[in-house]
Amino acid sequence: MKKIKLLRSIDDLAVNRHSRRSSPHASYFPVSLEDVKNEIVKDLTNSAIASENARMVKPVLIRYADTVSRCIPVMFKVRGHIETRIRHNEGYDQHGLHRHWVEVASDSGGWFVLGDEDMVRLYEALLDGGYLSELFK
C-alpha cells in the first residue's frame, strides 16, 4: 500500500488539490497555489454558510410540515423533479445520536431527505410566497 502523508496545514491541502489539478488530464489553464488556497477558503466558507443556514431553517420547515401543511404550495424542484409533499421525520444517526430531518416527495415518488442547500431554497421559496408568515406571528 502506498505510504500516505497526513495533511497539516492549508498549504498541504492546497498542494494536494493543486497536484490533482495539474495532472495531464486536468485543466489546461495553469492555477497558482495561492489561487488554489483562496478557492479552498471560499469553498469552505460557502459550505459552512450553507450548513449554518440549513441549521437555522430546518426548525422552521419542520414546524411548517408539522403545523401548517404537508403540501409544498410553490414550484420546488430537486434534481429536475417537482417535489410537492413535505414531512418531518426523526431517527438515529451512525453515532447513535437522535436527529430530526426534513423529507420531501413528488406526487408519485418516495420520500427522501432534503440536503442543506435544498432546505434553504425551499425555505426561501415558502418565505417569498408568504406561506411562513403565520409561523412568524
Add this chain to the structure above:
Amino acid sequence: MTKISLLRSLRDLTARKAEKLCSKDKPHFKQFLKVYEKVVVDDLVEKELLSENIRLVEPILTAFAKQQSEIPIPFFVSEKQVSKIRVSSYWLEVAANDSDDWHHLYGKDLIRLYEALDDAGYLDNLE
C-alpha cells in the same frame, strides 16, 4: 418563532459565531469581528484537514483490520483501552480485550490510531 436572517458572507458567518461570545451593543464588536474572521477560517480549515486526513487513513486502517484483529500497541478511546479492531458493514469498530461492546471508531481517533500504528512500524508491510 422569530424570522431568520440568512447568512450570505464570511462576515455574516463570523458575526453569527461571534454572537455567542459578545454582544453587538459592545463598542469593540466590529473590531472584534475583523480579528474573529481569521479564527473562523482557521476553524474551517482545521475541520477540512481532519476530514481529508480521515479520507486518506480510512482505507489503510481498513486493510490493517482485515489482516489482523488485534491492536498491537496501547491505544485509548475516551480513556478506555481498546485492543480489538474489526471492519463492520459501514465503518471500523474497536473494543476492549475482554468485551464484546464494539464502538464506532471515527474522527480524530482514526488519525491517532493510524499515526500510532505507523510510528510503531505496523503499517510498513501492509498490502
